[in-house]
Amino acid sequence: MKDDLQKWLDLDIELIEEKPLxxxxxxxxxxxxxxxxxxxxxxxxxxxxxxxxxxxxxxxxYFTLPSIASQLPFIKNMAPxxxxxxxxxxxEELAAEIGDIQTSNGIDMMIESAVYDGTNxxxxxxxxxxxxxxxxxxxxxxxxxxxxxxxxxxxxxxxKKIDKNTYVGVxxxxxxFDKEAPQEVTVQWxxxxxxxxxxxxxxxxxxxxxxxxPMLKTTTKNLAESSEYTHGKLTISSITYSDLxxxxxxxxxxxxxxxxxxxxxxxxxxxxxxxxxxxxxxxxSGGVTSKDGHGYDWKISIYTLSEDITSLTFxxxxxxxxxxxxxxxxxxxxxxxxxxxxxxxN
Amino acid sequence: xxxNEHNFIGCLKKGNEEALDxxxxxxxxxxxxxxxxxxxxxxxxxxxxxxxxxxxxxxxNAVQFSGEAEDFKKWAGTIAKFKAIDxxxxxxxxxxxxxxxxxxxxxxxxxxxxxxLLEKEQKNALLLAVSELPETDRDIFMMKYFLELSSQExxxxxxxxxTAIDNRLYRGRKKLAQNQQxxxxxx
Numbered sequence: 001m002k003d004d005l006q007k008w009l010d011l012d013i014e015l016i017e018e019k020p021l022x023x024x025x026x027x028x029x030x031x032x033x034x035x036x037x038x039x040x041x042x043x044x045x046x047x048x049x050x051x052x053x054x055x056x057x058x059x060x061x062y063f064t065l066p067s068i069a070s071q072l073p074f075i076k077n078m079a080p081x082x083x084x085x086x087x088x089x090x091x092e093e094l095a096a097e098i099g100d101i102q103t104s105n106g107i108d109m110m111i112e113s114a115v116y117d118g119t120n121x122x123x124x125x126x127x128x129x130x131x132x133x134x135x136x137x138x139x140x141x142x143x144x145x146x147x148x149x150x151x152x153x154x155x156x157x158x159x160k161k162i163d164k165n166t167y168v169g170v171x172x173x174x175x176x177f178d179k180e181a182p183q184e185v186t187v188q189w190x191x192x193x194x195x196x197x198x199x200x201x202x203x204x205x206x207x208x209x210x211x212x213x214p215m216l217k218t219t220t221k222n223l224a225e226s227s228e229y230t231h232g233k234l235t236i237s238s239i240t241y242s243d244l245x246x247x248x249x250x251x252x253x254x255x256x257x258x259x260x261x262x263x264x265x266x267x268x269x270x271x272x273x274x275x276x277x278x279x280x281x282x283x284x285s286g287g288v289t290s291k292d293g294h295g296y297d298w299k300i301s302i303y304t305l306s307e308d309i310t311s312l313t314f315x316x317x318x319x320x321x322x323x324x325x326x327x328x329x330x331x332x333x334x335x336x337x338x339x340x341x342x343x344x345x346n
Numbered sequence: 347x348x349x350n351e352h353n354f355i356g357c358l359k360k361g362n363e364e365a366l367d368x369x370x371x372x373x374x375x376x377x378x379x380x381x382x383x384x385x386x387x388x389x390x391x392x393x394x395x396x397x398x399x400x401x402x403x404x405x406x407n408a409v410q411f412s413g414e415a416e417d418f419k420k421w422a423g424t425i426a427k428f429k430a431i432d433x434x435x436x437x438x439x440x441x442x443x444x445x446x447x448x449x450x451x452x453x454x455x456x457x458x459x460x461x462x463l464l465e466k467e468q469k470n471a472l473l474l475a476v477s478e479l480p481e482t483d484r485d486i487f488m489m490k491y492f493l494e495l496s497s498q499e500x501x502x503x504x505x506x507x508x509t510a511i512d513n514r515l516y517r518g519r520k521k522l523a524q525n526q527q528x529x530x531x532x533x
Contacts, residue, residue, distance in 0.1 A: 006503060008384050008431055009485060013423030018375030019382050025394060029370055032398035033405045034363065224387040237389040251390055294382075296390030 022290050024151060028178060087170060088244045088303035091115060091122065096213060098123070104205030106131055107194060116213040117242040118181035119285060120174060120301055121145070123213070127159070127167040131203060133196050135161050140193035140202070143171050146186035146210075150175035154286045174285030176297050184214045216242040227336040231255055231318045232293065234267055236338055245283075245301045248272075248314070254293030262328070264321035265293065269300050271315035271335075280304050313337040351415055358408040366405060373419060377401070377426040384430035388437050396433050400426045410475075428488055475522050483518045486511060 021029070088094075095113035102109055107129040114123035123143075127133070142155040153176060159169035175185065189209045195202040218240050226235040232254040240247045252267040259265065266289050272280045280302045287298025316333040349357040349364040351372075357365035374397070381396040403425055411421055476487045482504070489495045489503065497515070501508045 005431070008427065008434075009488070009503075011380065011383065011427055013376070013380070013420055013427070016376065016379050016383065016423075019379035021370070021374040021378050021397070025378070025397065026370055026374065028394060029374070029398050029401050030366065033366060033402050222388070224389070226387065235387065235389075249389065251386070253386075294390075 019292060019294070020290070022288070024178075024288070031178075087122070087124075088115075090243050091124075094216060094244055095122075095124070098211050100209055100211055102207045102209065104207050105203050107133075107203060107205055107207075109191070109205075109207045109209075111189075111209055111211060114187065114211065114213045115216065115244055116185055117216045117244045117247070118218050118240065119247040119299055120172060120245060120283070121185055121187060121213060122170065122172050123187065125169045125171065127169070127194065128165055129167075130165060133161070133167060133194055133203070134198040136197060137161075137167060138195045138197050139169075139191040140195070140204075141189070141191055143173055143187050143189035143209075145173065145175050146188055149177075149182060149185055151178045152176050172283070174299070174301075176285070176288070176299075181215060184212055186210060186212050216244055218242045221340070223338060223340075225336070225338050227334070229255075229333055231258055231331075231333060232267065234316050234333075234336065236314065236336065239340060241305075245303050246305045247285075247299055247301050248312075250298050250300075250314075252295040252298070252316075254295070254318075256293075258318075258320070259293045262320040262322060263291075263293075264289070266295055266319050266321065267316050267333070268298075268319060269314045270317045272300070272302055273313045273315075274305070274309040275311045276309070310341050310343050311337055311339045355408070355411065355415065355418060358405070359411075361405075366401070369404065369418075369422070370401060373422045374401075376419065376423055380423060380426040381430045384427075384434050385437075388434070392433065392437060396426070396430050399433075400429050403429070424484070431488075476518075479518060479521070483514050486514050487518055487522075490515060 092113075095115040097113050098111040100111045107127055110126050110128075112124045112126060114121065116122075127137075137159050139157060139159060142157060145153060153173055155171065155173045157169065157171050159167055162168050171189075173187070187210070189207075191205070191207055193202040193204045220238050220240040222238045223236050224238075226233055232252055235251045237249045237251055240249070248269070250269060254262075254265045254267070266287075268284065270282055270284075272282055274280065281304065283301040283303065285299040285301065287295055289295040313335045314337075315335045317330050318333055319330050320328050322328060349362060349368045351368075354365045354368045354372075358369065377397050377400050378393070381393045381400070385392045385396055400422070404422060411418065413421065476484050476491075479487065485504070486500055489500045490497070495503075497508050497511045500506075501511050504511070
């Protein structure tokens with residue numbers, strides 16, 4: 001600390017290499033200085049879509065389901081239909097019941113429940129229809145947070161047939177906020193169409209949902225653990241815990257030599273194991289990378305951490321890219337192990 | 347009136363928003379680089395908050411700046427440097443406190459009795475006033491009042507005697523006391 005202090009005091013303003021601001025940072029400065037509330041015209045931008053995870057059917061045998069909206073709820077307790085890796089294990093007990101249903105073009109659509117931990121907004125929904133939507137229908141539009149609530153977001157979606165007339169789906173939104181996460185978010189969703197991907201037939205409809213989801217209680221542990229690589233530097237900044245998930249916030253700086261050849265490279269954390277050697281599925285929320293190779297606001301969520309875990313090992317992977325869309329190649333980097341709590345003394 | 351490199355200081359003092367755009371475009375990269383160098387271990391959020399705070403200080407205190415366009419870069423850079431160091435120290439303290447909480451053990455901070463604890467606004471006023479002092483005096487004041495180092499520590503760092511440090515602090519305090527906001531604190 002003292003050495004750092006001296007180094008910083010001696011920092012020569014004339015010699016330091018400038019670090020360009022992004023457009024978002026520039027806007028934030030102006031907001032901070034002029035006290036302007038968030039602009040209405042802020043654009044929602046999907047930066048990166050997290051790979052949609054598949055569903056597993058556990059049982060479909062004994063459900064009989066009414067076909068019209070008036071016979072609500074047409075299905076309750078959908079969680080067993082969803083692969084437990086997709087849905088956090090505590091989802092059912094934490095999620096707020098929504099129960100909003102709409103019918104359009106012969107398809108009933110109901111938002112069953114939703115949960116939000118400051119990083120992930122997850123909700124379950126069910127479709128009920130006589131129409132043939134195929135085994136894994138696709139919805140037209142992803143859900144968004146109400147305008148102005150997030151600076152940008154990514155999302156993933158899963159929808160799966162569970163019996164003749166019923167389909168169960170999960171939508172996950174990973175919003176990125178300008179400042180601290182709000183205590184409540186408003187989800188807006190106009191799916192617009194449901195498409196049977198096998199026969200390529202879309203059914204249009206005017207379902208339109210808007211519902212609020214309160215934030216779960218969270219605690220954040222600052223870690224600021226950095227690791228230097230020839231590829232650059234990776235910093236695990238913090239872990240935020242809720243009863244739903246553990247969210248790891250990280251940053252990176254790609255080395256100049258790599259940037260020269262691969263100007264749009266990123267570092268992603270793809271594997272997490274704990275001190276017992278168990279592997280945990282990583283849910284990637286994406287992040288921002290500036291032109292100078294500085295990645296920030298990158299987050300991953302882990303749904304399966306238990307209280308007895310004392311350390312986590314993260315395996316970063318560098319994605320070499322020439323542009324923001326296509327990654328030319330990837331390479332695993334040396335894993336980094338971080339103590340997340342003290343070892344038990346006995 | 348269009349702001350450019352010749353008139354932006356005047357524009358800034360009048361509160362012209364175009365001048366704000368101009369200084370963000372011209373000096374944003376410098377302020378960001380300094381903040382990042384010092385605060386990156388606390389994450390980009392801390393860096394961005396510092397950058398915002400630096401520009402807010404410049405905007406609110408532009409009338410205090412006296413000098414030419416070429417001096418402005420140094421002024422902005424100095425504010426960024428010390429704001430970032432100050433923020434680093436408070437984040438470090440917070441981190442230490444959090445750790446202490448976890449261990450269920452509280453350790454009171456050790457305070458140099460000569461150290462003046464300045465409220466945030468006074469810190470701002472001091473920072474801006476001090477940035478007008480000659481370089482050595484400025485560093486001494488920063489170490490004393492911002493970084494809360496003792497005269498002995500400052501003397502060690504700068505290779506000077508304690509008496510020389512105290513003399514410079516005394517002379518500097520008299521000079522800074524012309525600023526009403528700082529008078530009661532420093533004299």
